Amino acid sequence: MNKSRVLVTGANGFVGRALTEKLLASDSFLPVGAVRDPASGPLQAERIFYELENGLSVEALRDVDTIVHAAARVHVMKVSQSDDLTAFRKANVEGTLKLAHSAAQAGVRRFIFISSVKVNGEQTLPGKPYLATDTPAPVDAYGISKSEAETALRDLAAETGLEIVIIRPPLVYGPGVKANFQKLLGWVHSRLPLPFGSITNRRSLVALENLVDLILHCISHPAAPGNIFLVSDGTDFSTTQLFQGVARALDVRSSLIPVPQRLLAAGLIVLGRRALATRLCGSLQVDIKRTCELLGWAPPVGSQQALDRVAKDYLETKKK
Template sequence: MSESRVLVTGASGFVGSALVAKLLADDRFIPVSAIRGLSRGVLPVGHISYDLESGISVEALQGIDTIVHAAARVHVMEGSGSDDLEAFRRANVEGTLRLARSAVQAGVRRFIFISSIKVNGEHTSPGKPFTSSDLPAPVDAYGVSKSEAEQALRALALCTGLEVVIIRPPLVYGPGVKANFERMLGWVYSGVPLPFGSISNKRSLVALDNLLDLIVLCIQHSAAPGNTFLVSDGEDLSTTQLLRCVAQSLGVRSTILPVPQRILSMCFILMGKRALATRLCGSLQVDISDTREQLGWTPPVKVQQALDAVARHYQGTKKR
């Protein structure tokens, strides 16, 4: 079987860099990294310059079989603190469509779009997880832009035959994770008492290794094109359970105080932190049964195993 040339956009990011490393270790693929600001020129295993708003030339995409589009404008990009919807649209909608059109012209066969569960919404009701067939209900500018990008890609696929695959992950964690997850690691590692011991919500997360496993499967699986796949670890946790699992992985004694969830949520809201209250106290579950059935896929890594890897990396950085 011949090797498949795969272009990964956002190859310097958390997901993109790990995906390139995984593809390099798999002799079925020749990865090509698309990283912002590099000089142009495709190499067998190399880099091409890519910017969300200027795109990639058709010439640079010649010989590429599959594009995994992991680059995106997230909440804050370099040089900007704006969450303006038009800025998100320029990068995540127009930039994605520009790349996909160039892919069609270059003869690229498949386009895998890393979207977001935010297309479905911000929270779920008890016992009613998000499904891939739900009507989109994005709340913030990022979610809206991802939803609009999905729609544009589906329309392009109908007109051109480009094989579009959409993957919507929830929060992705793994070794080197940043932002809120890294802060949570710091809280637990420090041993500071945390008032999150009575939270009974359910949240779906996805370990980086599980997401990468699904992406690689979608590169070649014949049933992938034309579908939207939700992804998670398949093990939903409450905030309380997650903190206890993290403490176990870090090998520290956790001090998690049982403050009633309603009181905790009200305190955050009064402090003007409603979004944080939703993340800590609200539920966000995804149903991955369609992904399992259509692709025959099962998350290969268990939550505690994934958290152990995160903890080892985190503790290693603290010892330097």
């Protein structure tokens, strides 16, 4: 049986690597990793050189059936906001469109764009989760660039017939996770008292395994093209519940001090940490009902099971 060739951009990244490994284990797909350094990393798939801003040639995509565009500029530059937005647009909008135009010319069937819940916004009201049909309201340069890329891709689909699928994940966590979630693991593992014992917000997260499973569904499902999909584990946490779940996964006692949520948020804002206050005390929920109904999909991994896997990887890494 001929395997369907799936090109994954950012195949050495957190999401791209997990997806590529899953595709390698499949009997139906042949992954091709598009990466900046084809010689780096342990990835066993075929690899080609790829720079985010420059796209790929038509010839490089001739035998590709599906592209999963997981590569993106995500880091904020320490420059002015306008220069920052320009840099994000060059990579996440212009670079994405170059790749998609080549895909359409090469006869690629489907283009799956890994976007971000930041296209919806930064914070939800109680009981008002984001919907895929909501009017985009991005706040930062990254979210704006992802929103503009989505619009341009839908326009290209109308012109060329390229099947566009858009997935907007919230925070993704899993074995090997870095940045803020890695800090959270370290805070809990330290067993130091933390002032997060009375936070009643609600936040949606998505385990890496669940996001990868949804992407796999979108590669072949006939209902996927032309749609925007929100994704999560299907269970939302308060910050307090998340810290408690991580403590259980690490098998340590949760040491959370019940500081009133408003007092904690106000203190962080006074200290110039408004963004941290939003992440810790604000809500950001997504409604995945439409995703599940259209694709006949459900998250295969429960939240606590996913946290257990993250904790196991974290502890094993610390031993090395």
